[in-house]
Amino acid sequence: MTLVTYNGLIGVRLHKPFTIQARSAYGFYFAYVIIIYVFWYGIGTYTGAECIQSMILAIWLRFRDVPNQLPESANITTRFMVCYFILDCLFTFPLYSASSS
Numbered sequence: 001m002t003l004v005t006y007n008g009l010i011g012v013r014l015h016k017p018f019t020i021q022a023r024s025a026y027g028f029y030f031a032y033v034i035i036i037y038v039f040w041y042g043i044g045t046y047t048g049a050e051c052i053q054s055m056i057l058a059i060w061l062r063f064r065d066v067p068n069q070l071p072e073s074a075n076i077t078t079r080f081m082v083c084y085f086i087l088d089c090l091f092t093f094p095l096y097s098a099s100s101s
Contacts, residue, residue: 045091049084056083 011017022031056063068077 045084045087048087049080052087053080053083056086 011021019031019035022034025031026034063079066079066082068079070076070078070081
């Protein structure tokens, strides 16, 4: 997730979308491969958050009673957002610990 965040900084500063950045850096055909990697990263993190949610629900049954604070139009629940945040912390912790040494 940190890599995606750093990649977004260029788009914020220069107002260039990710596909244009990838094509300028990697060429037309290799940029297509990079876009597929980002797509599969999204699928992997969604699946990982579902796994974290299943584990938390198996350990703490009261987690099921967490009220949804998000609107229905968000298409995500507060429980799932918490699980995604936990997964993101697990992914980025090795990056932060490696950069501090």
